Amino acid sequence: MSTSETISTELLHAQAQICNYIFNFVRSSAVRCVLQLGIPDVLYKHEKPMCLSDLSAELSVVNSSKISFLPILMRFLVQSGFLNQHEDHYFLTPASRLLVKNEPFNVRSFLLFTNIQACSKAWHELSDWFQNDSPTPFHTAHGKSLWDYMGEEKPRVLGDLKGSGNLDFIGGDMFDKIPHANAILLKSVLHDWNDENCVRILKKCKESIPSRAKGGKVIIIDIVLENPKERNEFVRAQHNMDMLMMVLCGAKERTEKEWEKLFIEAGFNEYKIFPVLGLRSLIEIYP
Structure with a gap:
């Protein structure tokens, strides 16, 4: 391939890359549409691939003339890896199953909220x-x-909820007081706050747990940022969340060194990080 051909090929790829950046919003908008139409739930309910005519018959599309546009939406979702297709039948992927109402680990609320x-x-x-x-x-x-x-x-209704067995709901402000426990779990909490507020929360946690010798610890489930030069789904998701926290909360995801700084400032003596939860890690910190 000549130099001019190489330059032309690079330019075409660059144009396609920019085009995809420009239209990144299309993917989230299309997935939100699919959720609101109920496509994942219909496919899940039937437990087998469905043709478009059977699928469309069960959707909440009032105007029949809109049915002719469904193939465009379905094509896009297949190309995006959100749905699978075999001949003229469609079925769920592991990702699209996470938008099904009956899926215990579904992320429907998170998707709708961010949109x-x-x-x-x-x-x-x-x-x-x-x-x-x-x-x-x-x-x-x-x-x-x-x-x-x-x-x-x-309305803030947590304090009105009734617990059962060994589960209690306690209303309150974590910046004022955290109920006493041997271990405190902070799941996707600290990334919502800036460093100063994270230290305040962690200090309240430290006040509410016993010494390490008596089993005291704080368990954090949150992102530990990896190298942004890495090209994989987990790292891409981490840095997308990093941007989201900045825009919505003026906060951020953190590298291990940034986490360590918070732990030291809050008075904790040791920590362990277990990268076992995909884009998130399990972190244990000890007084």
């Missing part, structure tokens, strides 16, 4: 946020924090 208008508007303020004094892009978009916005949208 609501309030969150989308925050992304449009990202460049302005870098040039203003607002604490977060979300605050730039709405004049309030994500937490204040959510508090206004839905």
Whole structure:
């Protein structure tokens, strides 16, 4: 291949790459549409591949003229790896199963939340946020924090829930007090907060657990950032979450060194990291 042909090929690939960047929003929008139409639930209920005519007959598409556009949506989802196709029949992938209502580990709520208008508007303020004094892009978009916005949208009902067996629900503010326990679990909590607030939370945890000799520890399930130069689904998901935390909360995901700094500032003496949960790790810290 000549030099000019090589340059032309590189240019064409670069154009395709930029095109895919421009239309990245299409994938999340299409997946949200599929969830709201109920496609994953219909495929799951039938427990076998379905042809488009049978599938469309069970969907909440009121206007029959819209049915002719379903092949476009289905083609896109197959190409994106969200659905599988064999001849003219479609079936779920492991990823699309995570949007089924009856799937115990489903992420439906998370997908719908990140695609609501309030969150989308925050992304449009990202460049302005870098040039203003607002604490977060979300605050730039709405004049309030994500937490204040959510508090206004839905009542705080945790304290009214009733436990059973060895499970109790206790309403309160983790910045004021955390109930005493031998071990405290923080699952995807600390990445919502800046370093100062993380240290405050961890100090409250330390006050509420016994010494290490008596079994005291804090268990954290959260992301430990890997090298962004790595090209795999886990690392890509980690850095997507890193961007999300910045935009919505003015917070971040953290490298091991950044985690270690928090632990030391909060008064913990030792930690162990177990990278056993895909994009997340299990971290144990000891007083």
